[in-house]
Amino acid sequence: MQYFDVFPRWPIEPVRAQGCKIYDKEGNEYLDFYGGHAVISIGHSHPTYVARLTEQLNKIGFYSNSVLISLQDEYAEKLGKASGYPGYSVFMVNSGAEANENALKLAAFYNRRKKMVAFEHAFHGRTAAAVRVTDISKYWTTNVMDLETIFLPWNDIDAVRNTLKNKDISSVIIEGIQGIGGIIVPDPKFLQELRQICDETDTVLIVDEIQSGYGRSGKFFAHQYAGIQPDIITIAKGMGNGFPVSGMLISPRFTAVHGQLGTTFGGNHLACAAAIAVLDVMEEENLVENAARVGEYLIRELKKLPGIKEVRGHGLMIGVEMETPIKPLRDKLLFEQKVFTGATGTHVFRLLPPLSLTKELVDEFLQRFKISMARG
């Protein structure tokens, strides 16, 4: 049997990783400014994380949600404190798309409405409802087209007001910062007014913090720059530092009803151990503050370089829009300078390094970036 070939891949095979560094089969060392799609939060193979998962695996790795799993309560308490949402509940599932799928469902259980609103250039995942609120039509399949979705222009509050006024929209879903769309930060005033209109029309506001959350933006959640509180917040990626785990933070306005949501793997012992270890390390090493500080430095220094049209983002979620297509430069960075970066579209680098990044590694990155540009 062979693997179903649906992704383009680099001809590089990492076999070991530590902190912000990756090592391939040939022994080459790479700087990781991509974090494997923004997943690596506390750094690769962090000793606390490895110890916690190993210890858990030696006790009990999995049992289903038919029994008590007090690790879920421990995680919930820590997450409430770390995120600034102690009054919310958490429900754990396994991937970003699944978290959004459940959020859209919970909204519809709540207000019994059908239609969903999302924004132009949004990406929310690849399961049925999540892909239907993703503004990339080539991902849509015939069997999701009956899910009614309206895409609105970014930051256009009049369009929101007009669309929600009939009170027939179940939920509005928006990324804390658009990731795959190009690292686009929403206007705080837009988010504040969106929150208000959702309240007035009893529409559920879902903020997808799967990429922008968990400290990446320099605050625990990117929407906290606008001072709003969504009804549901979805999380994944950095939450498990590579262990497949995701979830929703759910406002107290929702009543938990047995049977409405379910999962076999969600919230299992190992997943909880991973998620707890991540929060412990984030707290011990002040990684949210580190992301803010080091990210600010990286953004400031990038802005000084030639050939760059715009640098966008917050913390360590950074979009670098170049004046020319980035492929030659990205290839040079990867194959000659040994730096992993992300991309979106043809002109934008997406930098999503581990939150434990240091100023020294930023300098190293900038040096390699400049060499690659000079050789371009």
Ligand SMILES: Cc1ncc(COP(=O)(O)O)c(C=O)c1O
């Ligand atoms: C904002 C956002 N939402 C949802 C997803 C989907 O997550 P997953 O691939 O874990 O299903 C992603 C993945 O890139 C994302 O960036």
